[in-house]
Amino acid sequence: MARILAAADGLFGAADTAGPITMDDIATAAGIGKGTLFRAFDSRDGLLDALSDAKFAPVREALEGGRPPLGSEAPARERVVAFLDAVLTFKLDNRHLIRAREVSSTGALRTERYRWMQDALRALIADAMPGATAGDAGYAAHVLLAAIHIDLVEELLAGGRTPERIRRSQAALARAVLADVPG
Amino acid sequence: MARILAAADGLFGAADTAGPITMDDIATAAGIGKGTLFRAFDSRDGLLDALSDAKFAPVREALEGGRPPLGSEAPARERVVAFLDAVLTFKLDNRHLIRAREVSSTGALRTERYRWMQDALRALIADAMPGATAGDAGYAAHVLLAAIHIDLVEELLAGGRTPERIRRSQAALARAVLADVPG
DNA sequence: AGAATTTCGGACTGTGAGTCCAGAAAACCG
DNA sequence: CGGTTTTCTGGACTCACAGTCCGAAATTCT
Structure with a gap:
């Protein structure tokens, strides 16, 4: 779960030119599936808040x-x-x-x-x-x-x-x- | 076009309990198709701005x-x-x-x-x-x-x-x- | 080992903005 | 007026993305 946050953090940190960051992006970056992502954090907002x-x-x-x-x-x-x-x-x-x-x-x-x-x-x-x-x-x-x-x-x-x-x-x-x- | 604005205005005016108002909602309320709506105002933002x-x-x-x-x-x-x-x-x-x-x-x-x-x-x-x-x-x-x-x-x-x-x-x-x- | 249970991940659904094009309407021409 | 071209219309379609589902894989239990 810390790994997910680290991956997301990396994406947002380097987000300058890139468009919006999707949940699929984060799942891919963390090397996990979407289901797992949504189980760890209930929603997009939940992840961003965490x-x-x-x-x-x-x-x-x-x-x-x-x-x-x-x-x-x-x-x-x-x-x-x-x-x-x-x-x-x-x-x-x-x-x-x-x-x-x-x-x-x-x-x-x-x-x-x-x-x-x-x-x-x-x-x-x-x-x-x-x-x-x-x-x-x-x-x-x-x-x-x-x-x-x-x-x-x-x-x-x-x-x-x-x-x-x-x-x-x-x-x-x-x-x-x-x-x-x-x- | 004034008719479209009037219809949209009505929807937003009465928007208390209703959920978000979609472009389809507005098209329906104005009695026109979506294509026409988007031709009159380029985008949702365009309509809301107008x-x-x-x-x-x-x-x-x-x-x-x-x-x-x-x-x-x-x-x-x-x-x-x-x-x-x-x-x-x-x-x-x-x-x-x-x-x-x-x-x-x-x-x-x-x-x-x-x-x-x-x-x-x-x-x-x-x-x-x-x-x-x-x-x-x-x-x-x-x-x-x-x-x-x-x-x-x-x-x-x-x-x-x-x-x-x-x-x-x-x-x-x-x-x-x-x-x-x-x- | 084999059954029971938990966890995983990617295919799937739902929603709403925006596009497209077949046909209706209008404008133009003889 | 009948036909032809041009313009306009609207709803079916595409696309992106959040969120769900379920069969498969892993883990735990006996």
Whole structure:
């Protein structure tokens, strides 16, 4: 099963010129049949989720493990910025995979991972801004995540912006939104 | 051809419980064959674009026609807010259609309409914030549009927020971002 | 070894976008 | 008007891809 994920990872990693990656492609690359593939992961979404969850794990752990700048010792406001930067970097590093998943059937915002990110971010924001209501913090979390939606990231890249510049803009945006929320 | 659009509009308008709307559905509803449908609009995307452009026309005209609050006589900052509110309202009123289009193949940000909106908004923001660089204004435009992405709007609705509340939150966000851009 | 059970993989099905072409309708000509 | 050419129509067909099924192969049990 790790072999399947590795094969899929290889395909998505090298996905530049290639068209969309099908389940048959992955089965072939992993040297197994389609039936086996679908038994291991119930659906295409299931496979993509498993793969990207594996690659996302470091971010989760950094937040939960508690080492600064993501960990709980850093100032709350900077934790928000650091978290968003970590997620954005993850997306920049895995965009073919992320895009494949977000294009897919069930809306990306109903994903387990989106819920987790939104909730984590909401909590961080609430922490940073004691004056904000729960609804405000939740909304701010949604909006800041929307600002790093894969479609937008790819559009910015296509427009010639460097990843570093995107990260800087995004950090500035986060600080601006945070500055306002408590009002 | 107007008849086809009307039929499609009816389907999307009543699309609540129904599953996805296929091209065959639309052909049947319009009382024509599939070939004719594809000759009139080259592709599914073409049809959806034509339909939603028709419904979006009032917004375009309000901006270009120049009546306040969208028109050029209002203060620039409020024009930004009014424009975003108009687009958001349009999306709220046509979400099944918009969703069908954004789920579709080619990324929604490469759409003619997205380009138009982003450009119009960039210009309005540049107008409102003489201190901002072109890049900053463009980025702010992207971000404010991302905040009214259909997926997010539907998620907020599903979370129990009323359309009015979403519009208020969004207006507040726009003002917050505008307050910051010139820095 | 031989029976029972689990797992494998590729042939098969279902669905929906997009194509094709035989015939209907229309336009043109004498 | 009758015939001929051109244009238009619509439904049968193709194609790609996710997901299912079942006979064969492997594994475990006795």
